[in-house]
Amino acid sequence: MKDGDVSLILMNVTFNDTGTYECRVKTGNHHKKRANLGGDPISIITLRVFPPYQKVITAEPGQNAALTCRAPNNNSSITGVEWSRADLGDEYVLLYRDGRFDPEIQHPSYKNRVDLQDRQMKDGDVSLILNDVTINDAGAYECRVKTGTNIRKRANLDGDPISIITLRVDPPGRPEDGSVGLIVGLSVTAVLLVAAVVGFLVYKKHKQQQSQDSYQPPVEL
Known part of the structure; x- marks a missing residue:
């Protein structure tokens, strides 16, 4: 001291x-x-303790998305895992407790489409795999874990999430901003090139017409 x-x-x-x-x-x-x-x-x-990171990932409809989350200190004594979205109310994306998955209060749109990346949760890995992504899956996903004694109520998992993943779902083939600029630039160039070719052909035809109009046949002797 x-x-x-x-x-x-x-x-x-x-x-x-x-x-x-x-x-x-x-x-x-x-x-x-x-x-x-x-x-x-x-x-x-x-x-104040904040989540370690807030990440944004992008997927297209039909793809599988991995939402990463890891328990602090790679804790292996995980007894509860909750993946949720605030806009789903009291229903979950995925809930694991007492050594099994709980489908009773899972949102219907996620049934048979979500799973943990590692069901053994080795090294505290509780990442979520979301299969066959749809437009409606876009949103912010919150990951919470419970360690120690078994849990039986959601209240035990209340509190700040340890990870927040924002999933963006873009329509397939949607160009990025840079691609849009490139496409627009190429389109303008193509239009100018076509205009130049047409202008040249019109000019050439006009000159040919002038040559024909000014032509005088030779006088017959």
């Missing part, structure tokens, strides 16, 4: 660590009870 530095180091942060932390110190005589540290804190720190 050189120079009065009593800063706290919190390792392996989790979402449960979110909150307000108060720091108090005692100087002078030794103390044995917290009551001796009563009074106002010398520092108040609010810790």
Whole structure:
């Protein structure tokens, strides 16, 4: 505590660590009870824990999409996995709990179309595989996990997601912005080229007509 530095180091942060932390110190005589540290804190720190990343992926209708998610610290004692979308209400994209998948409260549009990339969830991998993507699948997908004891209620998985994946579904063959510019540029060039050729042919025909009009046959002797 050189120079009065009593800063706290919190390792392996989790979402449960979110909150307000108060720091108090005692100087002078030794103390044995917290009551001796009563009074106002010398520092108040609010810790907010955000998902490690928010990723955007793009797929076309009919393709399979992989939505990546990994539990913190590669935790292997995962007892619950939830993939959800806020616009689906109380229904899930995928729910795994008590050692099995729960299809009862799964949204009908995802039945038989979703699965975990690794059902063993090795190294904390709880990535979602979405088969046969449709336009209606576009949206933000949230990944939550539960570790430790078994779960039986959704409330145990409430809280901030550990990963948010936004899925964009583009119609097949839809050109990107750069491709649109290239196509437009090539189209303009083609039009100008055609116009130049037509203009040249018109000019050439006009000159030929002038030559015919100015032609005088030789005088017969």
